[in-house]
Amino acid sequence: MAKAKKYFGTDGIRGEVGKGVITPEFVLKLGWAAGRVFSRNGRGKILIGKDTRISGYMFETVLESGLAAAGCNSLMVGPMPTPAIAYLTRTFHADAGIVISASHNPFYDNGIKFFSADGTKLPDEVEFAIEKELQQEMQCAPSAELGKVRRIVDANGRYVEYCKSTSGYLNLDQLTIVLDCANGATYDIAPKVFRELGATVHLIGVEPNGLNINEGVGSTHPAALQKAVLEHKADLGIAFDGDGDRLLMVDHQGHIVDGDELLYIIAKHLKAKGIVSGGIVGTLMTNLGLEVALKKLDLELVRANVGDRYVMEQLNQRGWMIGGENSGHLVCKHVSTTGDGIVSALQVLCALAESDQTLAQAKSDMRKYPQVMINVKLPKKQDVLALPTVQKAVEHAEAELADRGRVLLRPSGTEPVVRVMVEGEDISTVKVVCEALAKEVEAAVIT
Template identity: 45%
Template sequence: MSRKIFGTDGVRGTANTYPMTAEMALRLGAAAGRFFRTDGRNGHRVVIGKDTRLSGYMLENALTAGLTSTGMNVLLLGPVPTPAVGYLTRSMRADLGIMISASHNPAHDNGIKFFGPDGFKLSDEAETEIEEILTGEIEPAQPENIGRARRIDDGRGRYVEYAKTTFPLRGQLSGLKVVIDCANGAAYRAAPEVLWELGAEVIPVGVTPNGHNINDHCGSTHLETAAAAVVAHGADLGISLDGDADRVMILDENGKVADGDQIMALFAARWAESGRLSGDALVATVMSNLGLERFLRSRGLRLERTAVGDRYVVERMREGGFNLGGEQSGHIVMTDYATTGDGLIAGLQFLAAMAETGKRASELVRQFDTVPQMLKNVRYGVGTEPLSAANVQAAITGAEARLNGSGRLLIRKSGTEPLIRVMAECEDEALLAEIVDGIVQAVESAA
């Protein structure tokens, strides 16, 4: 069965529009409940977290109704980061974890992500089985077996205390001034608390959510806000999270940005030197810059590439026994600490590198020279398949011939939005622009 509801990161779309409706959330909750509660017992638990979108209330209630209708007991965490849901699913012995969030997307979108009892995101196979249950009649529990729901008041506090344990130098943030941009999202309370309790002087940005302003000119996709705060306050570092805090961008004292590739390069080099890097390899996606691959190779390390999506990075890490991976977009996965990308814990590891080396952020944010890379997105209408158009295929074939092995070309559909992503890398920037623009024009005409 082909997956129709689930994308590369759960279910996502415009709130109150299929598939992100209350009706679908109720059915998804019931299907997930039926998938996990197979023995008829009433002891099964689900933890549900969310970010700060207004539609989160609607989806939270609908999911709870569906889950309890099949006999699952629901623990409601309220606004917490996505990695907190992964952590609490495992630590609270839940059978299932659910995060209601559309990550870096604007406030009018929302999404539903599922975690298994081990705290890792569900596999494609498990999501396909849930979709199969969705297609039929979902058997409800008997009246005496309907599940219960209750709010958990200390979920955020549990995650805060755990995050602090991942920083190896207690008290050594004293004297450091840190800007933390929480994107008016899920980490708006947890992230400033962690940094302050570890001793930093904290400049919070994006910590006044109102249901509509998540990722709005703030967070890891709008770095100008954090950069301005870093410079204005004379901060030593900026940490910019996205709406659900599973990814991060780092800014040095001058407001210069280190993306996920540069952060992973720093961690890989440091961990390799200390013997902590499992398998002498880093796992990243096909979007990571060629410069990262060259950087690792120069140190005798490997880059293992996967399809786009942090779930595929994690799957490869688990298959190969690797403990460091991520995406250029800022998902940094450190399985020594977390089961999914964790922007806050990655920020703490960067701070640890500053403290241990005595270097300023500006000395750490640029680990390698990037190969010129260009990425453009083309939106397409529902029901169209622009990549299969003859003119698009011809443009791609022509671009590959012009690169002639001197660079990389990657054309793909987004797994979370109706976008065609056109990415290319090569040393010749003029050729790079011509290639990308040519393919974009072809896609636009087909779309």
């Protein structure tokens, strides 16, 4: 059985500010511990960025102090999307990149994410090494060996140019787009990217004040974008989350186009260009409709565990190019090393331009299957799937759906619940099957 990490989750370390490990004291020592690890082959160089939440100022200061105390130099870029840090870490030949962000969470949460020198998530052995250093007493390096801090003033422009280049400098002068930047890290960069490519751009969620990140806007709150697209009679809308690594889109009719549908549009386009073959990687939550649509393209769908880390693992193992989650965290490995909301949006726009289709037309070949999910509370932590009565109930549900649906039981990683999800062709059947299965699970866990 694999050893469990004490601090690192699937996407760094995250939590509520001032509680648990998300404190100035811990982040100071985390900086020191990371600095010790990345300075083992000489003086390390770490690139640091953040999103727009107010606590980022505090954590930025203590993080660079911890790194300096370990003898590690820091390059500061200020508010930048998470994928920008992955890109800039590579271009500045840094030993690692660090992002101070809690992604789509509210402002009172924050976290620390790491990238390797290659712009990918840290290998397990490096995270274990950092955790090992965290158990040691923090000791400051001698004065002559302390790290220095330098601010990179042109980081913004570098990343804007990179994003544009991934689309082949697509001409968007015929498009009217609404951008929702979630009052987050894309608030300055995304408008520049799309305007410089020629689009007429209307903006919401571009006035961060440290407290309003993801508040009523962004990819987790799409109603504002839907309204704005209709008001401006725009061709489409694009919403990012707080740190810019995921997106969803809205078509000209105001309908949401989620990560599964966007993945289909990109896959179909890249398959036609010969860039994608074999298959794509989704997750356990990927809609069955995507799997069916991909089969018609002679592409396989492989389901990874929920989390972009697991999607990337499967992509690397299989040598495939694209994958993602229905939340809109998409990975396009032919142009980026990590999930990137702006780059993924541009890949969709490339597909629309070359097929001469609207967003609504491009997604029409994929029919999403209705999904129903019920959360069943657990009185204590237990392996629900191992219970004989639950196994029998799942078998019964699958038999009732036959080959026209899918059943998934998934324990939550953050709450004491098991998520019971059923999807299929007919919504009424899906509801009945899901409710019956949830009752069986609830009865089993009580006993």
